[in-house]
Every structure is written in C-alpha cells, then in structure tokens.
Amino acid sequence: ETGVTQTPRHLVMGMTNKKSLKCEQHLGHNAMYWYKQSAKKPLELMFVYSLEERVENNSVPSRFSPECPNSSHLFLHLHTLQPEDSALYLCASSPEQGSPLHFGNGTRLTVT
C-alpha cells in the first residue's frame, strides 16, 4: 500500500472516447502531480497542483484536462486521444515543494 491509489490500473480506449483517471492520496500532502511514463523515455511532468491550485502546466495538449477538487483527489480527464498517448500515467504527491514524491502504481493506458 503506497498511500497513493490510482484507478483504473488498466484502460483501453478508442480515439473518440472520453475517460477519466482518478488518483487519491491519504498522506495529508499538499501537492499532487500527474506524470507520463513512456518506454525508454524520462518521466514527463504534466501537471502539478498545490493546495488545489495548478502551479505547473508543462505544455500538455488540451486533450488532457486535470481537475483537483480537493487536496486528496486528482483527476485526469481524457478525450480524443492519439495512439502516441499510450503510456503509463503516474500520480504522485508530496508534503511540500522539493520534497520526495510518493507515487501510485499508475494507470496503463492504451489508445487504439
């Protein structure tokens, strides 16, 4: 049990579908993150929320839309994705800026 729970673990979707990834942390952390992990590439930071306010947005296509309704929950809404968006999407949290991250086990996304 990592303290950061992601659902679903696996997701297969067509390019015209709309789906959402969910992340929940029970660690009392103030910051939450979405990362994309593709094979043989470094982790890519997508979004960061601190106390429910978005503080980083790394030029992510608009087909990815984050939502942070409270400090314990984070969503990533997906629509009209491309096959190259297939990857492992990891959620993480941290107590404060610059401190170590606690990761969930990820959602393996396949876009067909």
Added chain:
Amino acid sequence: SQQGEEDPQALSIQEGENATMNCSYKTSINNLQWYRQNSGRGLVHLILIRSNEREKHSGRLRVTLDTSKKSSSLLITASRAADTASYFCATNLYYSNYQLIWGAGTKLIIKP
C-alpha cells in the same frame, strides 16, 4: 544529452555483489533524489541528497554527490534478487519548486 542521465542503461550482476549506478546532470540543483521502480509499479523514493552534502547512507544504499563534476552515484551493497528493478535519478532545480528532471533509468538485474 539530458539532465539526470543514468549510466549504465542496464546492469546484470550476481546476487551478493555490489551494484553501482551513476547519474550526471547539467545545471545547478537544490537536491538530487534516487527512486526505484519495480516492473509495472510506481516509483519508490530511496534517498535524497542536498547540494551541500557529499554522501548519505540508508541501509545497504550509499549515495554520493560531486557538484563540481555534476554527478552522483548510487551503490547497493550485497545485492539481493529483490533489488531487481529500474533505478532513476531526479534533480530538483534551484529555480523551480516542483520541477524534477528525470533520467531514463538504469535497469538492474540480480541473478540468483
């Protein structure tokens, strides 16, 4: 090349031997962090070393940091089969509170 490059990309050793992985980076940092990722799982934080520290230990792990060479090493002593995983370094840049720059990782295989 990218900030936070690990070397080697893959390493295979016998159980009981020591494993050394290296990480190089390019710009000034606040701290450098090492993480482990088992196949299909999220990343787990191992050690954080600050820019004013030269060496840290945690159990069988030893991390060194040489800011003059912009490099770090992770040593795992007396390796075990359970140490089989991918290992990543990540640098926290001095000018960004939330941005971590990741390497592509070293895949470590411990042969029984």
